[in-house]
Amino acid sequence: MQIALLGLAGAGKTTVFNAVADTPVAVVPGALQTETHVQVVKVRDPRMERLREMFDPKKFTLAGLEIHDPPGVPPGDEAGDREKRTRLLGALREADGYVLVLRGFATDAYAYDRALPDPRADLDRLMVELHMSDLAVAQARAEKLRDNVKKRAKSAEQDERELVVLEKLLPPLEEGRGAHEIALTPDEEKRMRGFQFFTRKPFVLLVNGPGGVPEGLGRGLPVPFHERLALDATLDAELRAMAPEDRPAFMAEFGIEEPAADKVVHAIYRAVGLRSFFTVGEDEVRAWTIRAGDDAVTAAGKIHTDLAKGFVRAEVCHYEELTAAGGMKETKAKGLLRLEPKDYVVKDGDIVHIRSTV
Numbered sequence: 001m002q003i004a005l006l007g008l009a010g011a012g013k014t015t016v017f018n019a020v021a022d023t024p025v026a027v028v029p030g031a032l033q034t035e036t037h038v039q040v041v042k043v044r045d046p047r048m049e050r051l052r053e054m055f056d057p058k059k060f061t062l063a064g065l066e067i068h069d070p071p072g073v074p075p076g077d078e079a080g081d082r083e084k085r086t087r088l089l090g091a092l093r094e095a096d097g098y099v100l101v102l103r104g105f106a107t108d109a110y111a112y113d114r115a116l117p118d119p120r121a122d123l124d125r126l127m128v129e130l131h132m133s134d135l136a137v138a139q140a141r142a143e144k145l146r147d148n149v150k151k152r153a154k155s156a157e158q159d160e161r162e163l164v165v166l167e168k169l170l171p172p173l174e175e176g177r178g179a180h181e182i183a184l185t186p187d188e189e190k191r192m193r194g195f196q197f198f199t200r201k202p203f204v205l206l207v208n209g210p211g212g213v214p215e216g217l218g219r220g221l222p223v224p225f226h227e228r229l230a231l232d233a234t235l236d237a238e239l240r241a242m243a244p245e246d247r248p249a250f251m252a253e254f255g256i257e258e259p260a261a262d263k264v265v266h267a268i269y270r271a272v273g274l275r276s277f278f279t280v281g282e283d284e285v286r287a288w289t290i291r292a293g294d295d296a297v298t299a300a301g302k303i304h305t306d307l308a309k310g311f312v313r314a315e316v317c318h319y320e321e322l323t324a325a326g327g328m329k330e331t332k333a334k335g336l337l338r339l340e341p342k343d344y345v346v347k348d349g350d351i352v353h354i355r356s357t358v
């Protein structure tokens with residue numbers, strides 16, 4: 001699962017990245033970042049701690065989210081910036097979801113920008129870029145397809161089918177709205193997947209600074225923000241520098257409900273519709289990430305492609321059942337271990353063992 005941070009230069013993306021990453025990278029004020037940082041962030045889950053106690057496994061592996069921290073979207077209108085923007089957005093399209101970071105703190109470290117924060121203006125700017133980028137992709141492809149159909153190219157039949165779907169998405173895009181407004185069938189969805197439209201992807205809105213999320217920010221835009229949150233990086237850095245036993249008092253004083261890392265990871269989970277399932281045993285207790293609605297064979301494929309190929313049945317019980325029963329043996333004895341077929345929809349918190357011919 002790939003999640004990319006996205007924001008204007010100097011918005012505080014790397015600061016947010018450091019809040020969730022295990023190994024912080026250097027933040028150089030005023031120096032524009034040129035390369036992309038990538039780290040797999042562990043998804044902490046109290047249920048996993050309980051499973052660790054229960055199985056005392058040789059190996060213990062939390063689920064991971066791959067977070068990308070790219071350079072900022074260059075703000076200028078000159079050709080150099082425009083070209084960089086196109087390249088950057090092109091590379092970022094592949095991500096499964098985004099955290100859009102807005103500057104909510106004052107700084108004069110960036111010469112091209114105002115010192116005071118204006119998250120609304122920055123958000124509008126980014127929306128224009130993402131929307132224009134989708135529109136350009138859709139229009140260019142539609143033009144090519146129309147041409148192919150007219151010329152009766154070899155691929156004309158396929159192209160026509162693709163064009164029908166694309167033409168459903170074009171009107172909202174042409175009117176300055178998002179491609180997400182149009183509901184597609186699973187088959188149509190598949191045809192559109194290759195375009196990786198930003199305005200059909202899940203987004204988290206994050207305001208980085210002390211002021212919180214301004215009222216109404218992120219509503220009625222081409223990108224639907226499923227989650228909106230504020231993060232005060234300065235407070236969070238202080239919290240992390242503290243001895244663990246001093247943290248609860250500090251968190252209570254400043255009304256921090258959960259550490260920034262968990263807050264961001266959980267918001268991503270909710271926005272993208274992610275779920276965790278677990279595999280357990282004495283050798284390894286491990287958490288895996290799937291999407292809401294994924295079936296047992298998809299879950300098997302996360303563990304190993306062979307398990308998906310040779311899939312016979314999934315042995316499933318729920319975390320709550322396992323912990324209530326007190327162990328795997330007890331769960332089995334109570335008849336709570338079910339045998340599920342390929343199309344069983346895996347639930348968050350399912351304990352899964354795949355039976356496979358391979």
Ligand SMILES: Nc1nc2c(ncn2[C@@H]2O[C@H](COP(=O)(O)OP(=O)(O)OP(=O)(O)O)[C@@H](O)[C@H]2O)c(=O)[nH]1
Binds near residue numbers: 012015105
């Ligand atoms: N006061 C204050 N400063 C912050 C906060 N977050 C980040 N900064 C500072 O803002 C500057 C830019 O932060 P970065 O995290 O590097 O921003 P960025 O978006 O990664 O920048 P680029 O990658 O170059 O686009 C640094 O000097 C940070 O220390 C914050 O919440 N409050």
Ligand SMILES: [Mg+2]
Binds near residue numbers: 013014033069070072
């Ligand atoms: Mg950065």
